[in-house]
Amino acid sequence: MMDTAIVLFTRDLRLADNPALTAAVSAARHVVPLFVHDPAIAAGPVRGAFLAGCLADLRAGLRARGAGLVERRGDPVTEVLRLAGELRAGHGTGGGSGAGGAGRGSGAGTIGVSCAADVSAFAQARQRRLAAACAAAGLHLRLFDQLTVVPPGELVPAGGDSYKIFTPYWRRWQAVVRPGTTQAPDRVTLPPGVRPTDGPEGSGGERAAHARLAAWRDSWESYADGHDDLAGDRTSRLSAHLHFGTLSPRALLDGPEAFVRQVCWRDFYHQVLHAFPRLTARPFKNVVEDWVDDPESYAAWCAGMTGVPLVDAGMRQLAAEGFMHNRARMVVASFLTKHLRIDWRLGAAHFMAHLADADVANNYGNWQWTAGTGNDTRPYRRFNPVRQGYQHDPRGDYVRRHVPELADLAGPVVHEPWKLPRSRTKGYPRPIIEL
Structure with missing residues (x-):
């Protein structure tokens, strides 16, 4: 021994x-x-x-x-x-x-x-x-290999070094026999004379992760129908726990398929980053990038002052909570890269600086997906923030929660910046671009 x-x-x-x-x-x-x-x-x-x-x-x-x-x-x-x-x-x-x-x-x-x-x-x-x-x-x-369900590099397509597209990876990933979780050791014995570092005890970490998981299990069967509900906030809120490893991803495999699919997305981006470590700096696809140098618009985006309510709500949630709803993440990323034509690297760096769950694989993989430089099979897809607002925040509650200048306005009109009554928006800016 x-x-x-x-x-x-x-x-x-x-x-x-x-x-x-x-x-x-x-x-x-x-x-x-x-x-x-x-x-x-x-x-x-x-x-x-x-x-x-x-x-x-x-x-x-x-x-x-x-x-x-x-x-x-x-x-x-x-x-x-x-x-x-x-x-x-x-x-x-x-x-x-x-x-x-x-x-x-x-x-x-x-x-x-x-x-x-x-x-x-x-x-x-x-x-x-x-x-x-x-x-x-x-x-x-x-x-x-314990940060993902399936180790990066374990699943390899025929004739390739790694999976580039999610769907075939998902099919293979589902078929992998995965062991169950193991218990914590009963005792850990320090060598004689070694003194651990003094520090406070707290209620975060592993205990908080399992408490959050237990509470969320009561409603996770509605995940497929409700995970895009911006105001309802029916996501798991487990992403930071997964990033810091206070919760094993294997503990989530008995969840509904729609959620387990998201766990697989996490594995997918880890195997992408494992095979392509330059994902943080270079486009995954061989594409010509033509970004606009626009510091003023970028600063407005970072501050949640673009004049586009759903975008600003997402960015202000990020600043206040270190978290942003996943649907809002796609909308604000699409707005930066597809509407403002600003480099995805700047958006990803801002997220890394502010997110509690700032995971390199997920963050950069998703930013490249949204920018059209990564693993999306539809690189020209864009998310219209007005339509997204009406669809996923139909009463405007998410926007009013995070943009207090619009708190006095009723209903989904908050999603249409050109209809906002200027006298009742408390200095809220006009849109920096036309939608």
Whole structure:
């Protein structure tokens, strides 16, 4: 048996159904749960607060199992190596350079590192550096595919390296036999002398994710009919929990098909990003891009001051909550790229800066889909914000909720900016373009 295992938590901030943690507890006498606050990963105030809640709950869960969470700040690879050196020096773990490299070796005296695999270019570069550093230091490294239901790269089309279109991927994905979820370990034992980082306990994280899932289960059979209801807000609100891994995606597979299909979309974009790490910077399709340089319109879009009520409602929800209804996300993205002709990269960067669920694969995959540069089979599709408003916010409640200048106006007239009575809109701007 291995003497000590370091579990490097990244986007898997949970105890249940966490293969990296489960394997470490099974393979080692002692386990050190580690989270590294990486200054290279920016987090806005909403996402930062959400992460703090996740870590507070993770600390509490580990304390209840006899351990705790060791937290460091800096480069994760450097901090893993630093911690391993401290363990060897202070606790007699042994296992010098002859103990085996990354992916090899185990036995008494060795130190192992367990970590969830990830797919972004940043994460893949970090994994390569971690593998090289562990090999040089004689640490046994294992990476686990646990951020998606089906590991990226596992499903490959005939004659291709990855799926480019969702529907054939969905058919294959449905046929995959998927194991059920596993329970959290009963106990996690720290090495002698290792003290976890002090920090507050909280009500966010894994416990909040399961409470949200339990509450949503009561209504999820109506998901297919209601998920586009902007004012009703009948979506799961689980996206940030999935991004930070406080909830395993496998826990959602007993939901209605319309929702499970969305879980599959998440897997799909992770396998796209795995195969095409430049998704954040380059068009997925070989298309000619001809974007307009219009800083004033872009600033109006960011501020929710375009004069197009549904667009402004979505952008203001984003600013206030760090969240935007999925239907509104498509509308505001289409408005930026198809109406204003502004580069999708600018929109995606704004989302990444403000969303609590700012997931690289989902965010950039969906932005390219909407812009017509990505995986959409209908690249010229556009969403008319007026029609979308009448269809998905028929009483105008979503708009009035997020655009207070229009709160005194009754009915769906709020979706037609050219009909808004200027005397009753409290300085709300006129539309920056004609629709």
